[in-house]
Amino acid sequence: MAKTAISPTRAENYPEWYQQVIKGADLAENSDVRGCMVIKPWGYAIWENIQRRLDTMFKATGHENAYFPLFIPMSFLEKEAEHVEGFAKECAVVTHHRLEPDGKGGLQPAPSAKLDEPLIVRPTSETIIGATFARWVQSYRDLPILINQWANVVRWELRTRMFLRTTEFLWQEGHTVHATEEEARAETRQMLDVYAQFAEQHMAMPVIKGEKTAGERFPGAVATYSIEAMMQDRKALQAGTSHFLGQNFAKAQDIKFQNQAGEVQLAWTTSWGVSTRLVGGLIMTHADDDGLVLPPKLAPAHVVVLPMYKSDEERAEVLKYVGELKSGLEAQQYDGEPVRVRIDDRDLRGGDKKWQWVRRGVPLRVEIGPRDLADGAFPVSRRDSSERGPKMSAAQFIEAAPGLLAEIQQSLFDRANAERQAATQTIDSLKDFDAFFAEGAPGGLAYCHFTDGPEMEAHCKALKVTPRCVPIDGEAEAGKCIFSGAPSEKRALFARAY
Amino acid sequence: MAKTAISPTRAENYPEWYQQVIKGADLAENSDVRGCMVIKPWGYAIWENIQRRLDTMFKATGHENAYFPLFIPMSFLEKEAEHVEGFAKECAVVTHHRLEPDGKGGLQPAPSAKLDEPLIVRPTSETIIGATFARWVQSYRDLPILINQWANVVRWELRTRMFLRTTEFLWQEGHTVHATEEEARAETRQMLDVYAQFAEQHMAMPVIKGEKTAGERFPGAVATYSIEAMMQDRKALQAGTSHFLGQNFAKAQDIKFQNQAGEVQLAWTTSWGVSTRLVGGLIMTHADDDGLVLPPKLAPAHVVVLPMYKSDEERAEVLKYVGELKSGLEAQQYDGEPVRVRIDDRDLRGGDKKWQWVRRGVPLRVEIGPRDLADGAFPVSRRDSSERGPKMSAAQFIEAAPGLLAEIQQSLFDRANAERQAATQTIDSLKDFDAFFAEGAPGGLAYCHFTDGPEMEAHCKALKVTPRCVPIDGEAEAGKCIFSGAPSEKRALFARAY
Known part of the structure; x- marks a missing residue:
């Protein structure tokens, strides 16, 4: 059996392979706080690409971003009966607003600074945002309200796994208010479609859109919709949810408006979200036994260039060549943006360097040394294939790069789709x-x-x-x-x- | 005295005028959580523009984004003596991880779910990030580490004022590690320059770069630098800080590396940050007695177009015209991006609509009705001037818009600079x-x-x-x-x- 860059392999131990892919690609690590992870630059850059794409889609569908408090007064959670059942259980509770010396050389929460009412670190923001919306909505003219928030949330998870389930995670939560049931239902479905489109077109991850059964609904929702993806171990991953909340939260939070006939009515609300869990989905859809495999649309770098040389003279020559190659590539567009190129000229052994970038999942890799300069061509390696690619001249590669990236994006989707069909x-x-x-x-x-x-x-x-x-x-x-x-x-x- | 859109005026009551500008421009409002604000879409859009610009500048200077935990174990704050003095005082303390029914129909923190060690909601992240860096840094080859984080932080403030001082606020915090004192000092100064450049070129807010005296230093820093701006009431506003932390945090957090000679050495660190406070600075630098005045580079909309009509027939005609005007403007570039245009066709009285956009500070405003169509020209109003602007044809305005925006950006800076010189x-x-x-x-x-x-x-x-x-x-x-x-x-x- 061939040696792989990630050990164990998927076949040997899938959960452990997952952890090792994250480590090998330098995506994240466990922190000093139980259940919370540190998202490292390479992992965060993927999340930034996810954010940028989704944010554009949210704005194109008429939503605006806003920001609401991190804390929720405890009494707010008591208002919606099902919601409290679902979210009041495991959460971070702030009870004091000061520390003081404990007399033993350490610190303690100051008894004199106990809060009258404990605050909950938001596990989700329906209650605090609903209370705000109740102030914003007076008349049918104020509707619809179409808001999104990018934020961190905290749910005290007992068993955590990086990206998939962490105590603190990053997400977006959409919250909307409508005058009619029909409009609110249409919004719920529209955002489900946005999520499905994003998953399939950007993540290259095929999904099934559907409605949750009663037992799997969001606490307080009338209907919950989700997109479901299949991971390589044939388990499903709920990758995004969109909730039709009916008038439940409007009632609990008193969101009312005067309609055109002058009558006061309860509003209809929705909420919808995706989180850093998507990065987990990305890994378990595309990564292989050599590490991460990134769909080009979300890759922090499309092309990594590894200059190879043995002397200062060679170095100068090779760096000049790869610098021109980079400029040429960056003048090309892929998916509406300039091609993203990294040159890795760190003082490391060539093999170590190569495998670092394989594990990080960069779609295209080229290694260029003096011999390639002499040949006027270098081999181009695709991360989605184990075959060594054909040699290309700089001009050929610059010309071909956007098309190769599009091919990789499509091939990853097709492969995932075929695996799902087979299962x-x-x-x-x-x-x-x-x-x-x-x-x-x-x-x-x-x-x-x-x-x-x-x-x-x-x-x-x-x-x-x-x-x-x-x-x-x-x-x-x-x-x-x-x-x-x-x-x-x-x-x-x-x-x-x- | 002429009636103003904001009451009281600056001369009458500056602090209250500030609150009314925020209200009138729909930037933010107080929330149900003491000291925490809701940042409304118009205010958040300004913050997004600030973020996008700064983020580009951080990346251009070699920094990468990452994300670290919201929570800091209490014991971490005990490690750096001055730092604990400065930040352990007023902070949000998490002591429990579950709520349970209190037997009286409400909820309470579950006594069985008390944390062994309380967690602090980060007031700043030197300690938790430093502990992470200690794991990342082994050798001089790992240095420098150049990281930025966009995050929310909490400092339990007794007296709060929207944007200027709130219990929770949004900010960015840069954290870097270097092998030498010289490099770390250069980084500290570089980021101060980045802040000054951003303040002057994007916010149109002149600033003075300087070093803080000992009494005003960041707790634990060897040297703190700041940019200081002057507000219209002649008070200074600290708008950004950059700290040279020496080896203090490296010592407290054990950030050590092996140098080229194989010796283990303490590293040198820096941190630097700006926050949503900048929005407060923007207001108190440029707003007037009619409300917000936005520098074009940060304005969510550069141009607002108000169509005026009395019949469906007129409406169709006017909307066709303004639609074409919008497309023409959006094809123009200002500051490297397409001109941002809003058409406000809400069913509101023309005067109310006009004043809403005046209070929101949009740089250029045009009102277009059937008579303007007949004339083939419409008046263009600049927010930085009370004079009614000259009439322009659509073609003239499209051609002139980027230049007008550049003029407004410059005039705001010049005015603020003159006010500062006079004071x-x-x-x-x-x-x-x-x-x-x-x-x-x-x-x-x-x-x-x-x-x-x-x-x-x-x-x-x-x-x-x-x-x-x-x-x-x-x-x-x-x-x-x-x-x-x-x-x-x-x-x-x-x-x-x-």
């Missing part, structure tokens, strides 16, 4: 369902007729499977629930999940 | 100093010979004046300290300050 089954009996998800079986995504309820939930729970969603694009089809035998008109998607 | 004095006696800062006198910026120490500090304190900085660009000049009579070689800048 997807339509299942019509409980026996087949149990076999599909049996210990040791490969598992995957199963489409089954079902009825929502405790019978289905109990059976799934025993197999550690969950109903991921009822796909929106699924066609109506008469059938029988595999759990209860009751008549069913639509299939749900079942899988193990992160 | 600046060189003072050589304590009598003159006392008169300059006497109750009821206009006050301003005073350059005086001084010696740092308790005598100077006590005298200043009585007048509510502080030494702002010792200007870097000030020339060496023999003189005598006005407080003690001791010989002095440089003047410091004295002022009342925010």
Whole structure:
């Protein structure tokens, strides 16, 4: 078996491979605070690319950014009954506003500085933003309100895994208010479409759009929609959610408006979010046993250039050549932006350097030494292929780069899509369902007729499977629930999940 | 006296005028959490423009963004003695990680979920980032480390004022590690220059670069530099700081490296930051009695177009015309980006609409109705002038817009600079100093010979004046300290300050 840059391999130990990819690509590391990670520059640069793209899509659909407080008064969480159940449980509680010497050479929270009302570090902001919206909305003329916030949130997680589930994470949360149910429902679906488009076109990650079953809904929502992706280990990842909140939060937060007829009415609200979890999805969709593989649209660098030389003379010659190559590439556009190029001239062994960039997942890599200068051509390596690429002249490569990046972007999507198709089954009996998800079986995504309820939930729970969603694009089809035998008109998607 | 859009006027009550400008421009409002504000879309869009510009400057000087935890273990604050004095005092302390029902229908922090060690919500991140850097730095090859973080921080302020001093605020904090003192000092100065350049060229806010006196230093720093601006009420505003931390934090956090000779050495660190306070500076530098006045480089909209009509037929005609005008303007570039245009076609009275945009400070405003269409020209109003502008045709305006914006940007800087010059004095006696800062006198910026120490500090304190900085660009000049009579070689800048 060939040696790989990441050990263990995916086949050997998928969860540990995931941690090693993060380490090898220098994306993040655990911090000194339990459950919180440090997002390192390479990981943060991917997140910045995600942010920039999504932000453009949010603004194109009429949303504006704003910023609301980090803290939520404890009493706010008491207002929406289901919401408190869901979010008041594990959260960071601020109880004091000062430290003082503890008399033993250390510090302690000052008893004299205890807050009258504890503050919660926001786990999500429906309550504090809702209270603000109640002030903003008076008349139908104030509607709709279409707001997004980029922020950090905290949920006290017991078991954490970098990017996928951390105590503090970064995200965006959209919050909107509408005059009618119809408008609010349309907004919820629109943002689900935005997420799906982003996942497929930018992350090269195929997703299924669907509605969550009652047991998987956001606490306080009337309907929750999600995009679900399949990771390489055939587990599903919920990659984004969009909630139709009905009038529940409007009622709890008193968001009312006067309609055109002069009557006071409750408003309709939505919320929707994606988080740094997307970086985890990116890893488990595309990375391989040599490390990260980045879709070009989100890669901090499209091309890495490694100059090779043995003397100062050679160095000067090679650096001049690669500097011109860089300028030529940067004058080209990919995906509406200049091609992003890094020259790595650090004083490191060539092999070490090469493997660092392989592990970091840069789409195109070229190594250029004096011999290549003499040849007037250098080999171009694609990260999505293990074959050594053809030699190209600088002019050829500059000309070809945008097309190569587009090819890589497409090939990553196609590969992920093929893997998902191979792992997807339509299942019509409980026996087949149990076999599909049996210990040791490969598992995957199963489409089954079902009825929502405790019978289905109990059976799934025993197999550690969950109903991921009822796909929106699924066609109506008469059938029988595999759990209860009751008549069913639509299939749900079942899988193990992160 | 002419009626103004903001009441009270600056002359009547400057602090209250400030609050009313924020309200009138829809920048921010107080939230339900003491001392925390909600940054509304117009205010946040200004902050986004500030961020984008600064971020580009940070990256151009070799810095990368990363993200570190919101929380700091209490014990970390105990490590650097001066730092703990400065920052452990008023901060948000997390003591519990769960809420539970209190038995009276409400919630309470769960006694069973008390943290072993309290966590502090970061007031600044030297300690947590330093602990991380200690892991990253092994060898001189790992240096320099040049990191920036965009984040929220919390300092429990007793008296708050929107943007200027809030319990939670948004900022960026740069943190760097270097092998030599010389390099770290150069970095500190470089970032001070970046801040000064940003303030003057983008905010149109003249600043003085200087070093803080010992009493005004960042807790734990060897030297603190700042940019100081003068507000319209002649008080100074510290608008950005850059700290040379020497080896203090490296020692406290154990940031060591092996040099080329194989010896283990302590590293040298710096930190530097600006915050949403800059928005307060923007307001108090340029706004007038009609509201906000935005420097074009940071304005969310450069041009606002108000279509005027009385019938559906007129509406169709006018909207077609302004749509074409918008496209034409957006094809023009100002400051390297397309001209930003808003058409406000809301169903509101024309006068109300006009004054809303005046209060929001948009640099150029055009109102276009059927008569202007017939004339083939419309009046163009500049926010920095009370005169009604000349009529221009669409083609003329499209052609002229980038130049007009550049003129406004320059005129705002020139005006602020002239105001500052008029309020600046060189003072050589304590009598003159006392008169300059006497109750009821206009006050301003005073350059005086001084010696740092308790005598100077006590005298200043009585007048509510502080030494702002010792200007870097000030020339060496023999003189005598006005407080003690001791010989002095440089003047410091004295002022009342925010």
